[in-house]
Amino acid sequence: MSGISKEYDLFVIGAGMAGTTAANRCAAKGWHVGIVDALPYGGTCALRGCDPKKILRRGAEVIDAAHLMQGKGISENDLTLDWATLMRHKRGFTDGVPQGMEDELHRNGVSTFHGAAHFTGPHHLKINGVQHQAKRFLIATGARPRPLDFPGHEHLIDSTDFLNLEELPGRIVFIGGGFVSFEFAHIAARAGVDCVIIDHGTRPLRAFDPDLIDLLVQRTEQAGIRVNHSTTVSAVARTPTGLQVSVEQDGVTTVIDTDLVVHGAGRVPNIDGLNLAAANIAWGPRGIDVFGHLQSRSNPSVFAAGDAADTPGERLTPVAVFEGKVAASNMLKGTMTVPDYAGVPTTVFTIPELNRVGMLEHEAGRDGREIVVRYNDTSSWYSNYRIGETTAATKVIIDTATDQILGAHLFGPGYSEVINIFGLAIKLGLTTRQLKSITATYPSVGSDLGSML
Template sequence: MAKQYDVIVIGGGPAGTAMASGLKAQGKSVLIVEADLWGGTCPNRGCDPKKILLSAVEAKQAATNLQSHGLAGIPKVDWPALMATKRGYTNGINDGTLNGLQAQKIETIHGQAYFQTDGQLTVDGEVVNGTDIVIATGQRPAILPIKGHEYFKTSTDFLDLDAMPKRVTFVGGGYVGFELATIARAAGAEVHLIHHNDRPLKEFDPELVKALMANLTTQGVTFDLDVDLKQITKTATGLTLSDGQGFKLDTDLVICSAGRLPNDDHLGLENVGVTVGRHGIQVNDHLQTAAAHIYAIGDVSDTPVPKLTPLAGYEARYLVGELVKSGAAITYPVVPTQVYASPKLAKVGVTAVQAAKAPTKYRISSLDMTKWFTYYRLQTPQALAKVVVDRQSGLIVGASCLSEIADEMINYLTLLIQKQISLSEMQKLVVAYPTPASDLQYLY
C-alpha cells in the first residue's frame, strides 16, 4: 500500500529543502523527492560556484586598477587551481544536503516524480500519496533550436571546465552571458558575446548597460550585436558560427546563455489540471496552482518577481505558514538584482526609465562617483549611479549602480527603500568611515 504524507515536496534545491525543513519543524510528515543533485542549481552549478570563480577575477581586476598606484605586476588566473577550489566546495553539496535532510528525519527519495492523479505520485515507479504537494523543481538552461544546436554547451558545462579554451563564445546577452564572459576573459580566453538585438540586459538601465559594455570592451570582450545566429558547424579546428547574413566566427567553445526554462515538462501536470505558461507553473497569490492541493514555489513558478535563490527561500517560508494555517496572500519586498560582471551592475525598485515617465512624481539623480574617495582609493575605472527619489516624501524608491562594489551598495539601498529611511533618519546614524555605507547620505 502506498505511503501517505502530509506534504510531498518535489525538488531538493533551496526552495524545496527550506519547505521540507520548515514543515518538519511544524510537525508535518514530509517526503522530499529529487531527480538530480541534492541542493539544486544554486550551490551545485549556479550562483555559488560562479562566485568562487569570480573571486579570482575580482582580485585580478583590483590589482590591474592599482598598477602604477602602489602595485606592480598583474596576477594571472590559474584556472586548474581555481577550478579545484570550486570543486572543493561543490563536491560536498549533494551528500551534505542529503545528510542534513536525513538528520532532520525528513524522508527522501531520489528519482523522477510524476503525477498520476490528484494527491498521488509515482517516483520511478514507486507510488506515494500526499495531502498537499509542493513543486519546487527550478529551471534549466535553454538551448536555441538552431542547426548544429548539439554543439552548444551550457553554463553548467562552463562552471566545470577542466581547462579554459583559447576562444569562447556566448550566445545570449542576459546576466549569465555577461557574467561568464567576464570570467572567461579574465582567465585569458578570446571572448565574443553574441546577442540577437542591440539591447542586451534589457531589464537594466540602458545607459549603465552601455557603460558596462564599454568597460568589458576595454578588457577585451567583443560584442556582436544584432546577430541572429542560425548555424553551428564543426570544423577541423573548432566550431564556426554563422547567421546566414555574412556573420562568421570561429571558436573553440560556444555557450548558450539565452535564458532558462522551467522544469515543469516531465511531471505529468496535465494529469492533474495544473496550468503551465511560458514562464512556468501558474499560481495565485497563495502560490496555489489550478489544483487545490498542489503548489509551486521558486524558479519553476510564474510569479511577478525575479528568479533568485533568496526569493525561493522567501516563498518557502511563506508557504510553510500557509499550509500550517491558511492566511493572507503573499506580498513581496523590494528585490535587488545584479550582474556579476566587471564592473558589477545592480538595480532595485523604480528604474530611471520608469521614473522619467512620471516627472512630477519622481526626481532622478545621475551620479558619477568615480572620483569619490571610496572609488578613488581603489582606482576604479568607473562608478556610476542613478537614484530615484519620490518628490513628495523625499524617500529613495529606486536605484541602479555600476561599480566594482555595486552588489554591496544595492543591498544598502534595498534597506533604505524597504525600511523607508529618509535622509534625516540616515543622518542620525553613525556608520564606519570611510566606507561605502558612509556615502549613502550623498545619494538622496
C-alpha cells in the same frame, strides 16, 4: 520496482532552496514530508550557479584588481589565473553540499528520494516505479536553459557545463545578452580567453538601467570582450579546428571561429516531464499558474515556488527562499499570505558589478508621479580612486512628495553591498533624510551612500 508508499502530508518536488526550505519547515511542525530530485540536492544556486560562479569570479577579481593598480605600486607581470586550481577551490565548497543538505533534511525527519518524478493523479506521484500519495505537493523544480532550435545547437554547452570545465580554451563565444554571458565572459577574459558575446537585442540586460548598461558594455569591451548587438545566431558547425558560429547582423552573415560556445540565452521553468495534466495542474510559459499566495489555481492541493512558479518575483535565489517560507506557512496554517517582493535587489556579478533595486527611471515617472533623479559619476570618488577603478556611476530615483526611494541603480566595485541598504530603505519606506542621517564607518564604500543621494 512497483508498489505504493504510505501517505505524506507534503511531498516536495525539487531539492533546491525553495523546496528544502519548505520541507524543513513543515517537517519541523510534525508533518510527514517527502522530497525528491533527479539531480544532486542543493539546486542551481549552490551547485550550478550563484555560489560556484562567485568563487570563480574571485580569481578574476584578483587579476583585474592587479591590472587596475598597474603603475600604482603593483606589478602584474607574473600574476596568472590558474583555472584548474581555482576549480578545485570551487569544488571544495560544492562537493559537500548535496550530502550536507540531505543530512539536514534527515535530521528534521524528511524522507528523501532520488530520481525523476511525475504525477499520476491529483494526489499521486511516481518515482522509480513506486507511487507515492500525498495530501499536498510543492513544485519547486527551478529552471533550465531555454531550448534553442538553430542548426548545430547541440554543440553548445550550458552554464552548468561551464562551471565544471577542467580547463579553459583559448576562444569562447557566449550566446545571449543576459547574466550568464556577461558574468562568465568577465571571468574567462581575466583568464586570458578571447571572448565574444552575441546579443540579439540592441542593448543587453534590459531589466537594468540603460545608462549604466552602456557603462558596463564600455567596461566589458575594455576587458577585451567583444559585444555584438542586434546579432542573431543562424548556425553552429563543428570544424577540424573547433567551431564556427554563423551570425547575421543587418542582413549580413559572418562567421566567428571559436573553440567553445556557451548557451546564455535565457532559462525556462523546469516542469517538462512532470505530467502536470494528470494532476489537473495548469501552467504556462512562466511556470505553474498560481494565486498570489502560491497555491495552484487549478488544483488546491498543489503549491509552487521559485523559478517553477509564475509569480511577480524575480528569478532569484533569495526570492525562491522566501517563497518557500510563505508556501510552507500557508500550507501549515491554511492562510493566504502573499509574498512581499518589495525591495529585492539583483546584481550582475561582472567586474565591476551592476545592481538594481526598485523601479527603472521610466517606470517611476508613470501615473503623474513627481520624481527627482540623482545621477553621479563616481569613477573619481575616493573609494574608486583607491583601487584604480575608472568606470562607476550611480542613479537614485526619489519620490519628491514622500522623499522615499523608488529605485536605485549602481555600477561599481563593492556596490553589490551598498544596494542592500537601498533595498532595505524601499522595503521599510525610509526617506532620503533618514538615510543621510546614518553615520557610516569611514572610509568604506558604504560611507558613499549619503553622497549618492
